[in-house]
Amino acid sequence: MDGLMTRLAGFFAVAALLAASTQVWAQAQDRVDARLSSLSFAAVDRSQPVQVRLQDDSEDNKAVKAALEQALTQAGYRLAPDARLVMTFDASNSLTTNPSGRPTVFSVDGHKSSAGGDEVEARIKLFSTGEDSMFKRRPDEGPQGTAGSIRLDVGLIDRSGGKRLWQGWAQIPALSSDSQSLTRALAAPLVGHIGQAVRNKTVPVVLK
Secondary structure (H helix, E strand, O other): OOHHHHHHHHHHHHHHHHHHHHHHHHHHHOOEEEEEEEEEOOOOOOOOOOEEEOOOOHHHHHHHHHHHHHHHOOOOOOOOOOOOOEEEEEEEEEOOOOOOOOOOEEEEEEEEEEOOEEEEEEEEOOOOOOOOOOOOOOOOOOOOOOOOOEEEEEEEEOOOEEEEEEEEEEEEEOOOOHHHHHHHHOHHHHHHHHOOOEEEEEEEEEEO
C-alpha cells in the first residue's frame, strides 16, 4: 500500500511539473520583444483629453484605433471628440530594410500598407515638429523597418497650435499571418512611452 501511494505521489508530482512547464511555455509563446523608439518635442499635459484620429475608415484602422483608445484609457488619459490633443497613427508591414539604419532624406521603400495591397512608395522625409511634414505625416529617423516586421507609428499633436508634441514608433517581427493582432499589441507600449524620448528600446509585448 505504501509503495502504491509513493508511486501515485510521484505520478502527480510529475503531472504537476508538466502542467507548470506547459503553462510557462504558453506564456512565453504569448510574449515577444518589440523595438521602440520615440522623440519628445514638448511637454505633454496628461490632464488634457485625447482624440485618436483615423486616417481612413478601414476595418483594420478602426481596430488599431480601438486598441490605442483602450491603452490610453488604461494609462489614465481621458478620451473626447475634438480634444485639444490629437493622436495620429500609421501601421505598415515592412518588406525591405535600410541596412545602415541611419536617417535618410530620400528613400524608396517597398511595403504593404495597413489598407492592404502591395506597393512601392518613394518617400521624401522632411523632419519637422509641426503636424505635417511637406509630403508625409510621419517624421522619424528614416526607414528602419526590417524584413518581415510589423510597424506602428504614433504621433501626438496639440490641435491649438498644430505643434507635434511627441512621436513614437515600434516594430515587431511578423511571427504569424495575423498582422492585425501584432499591430494592436504595439499600442500599449507606445502609449506607455508618451512624452518620453527613447532609442531602440526593447519592450515586452503581450499577444492576445
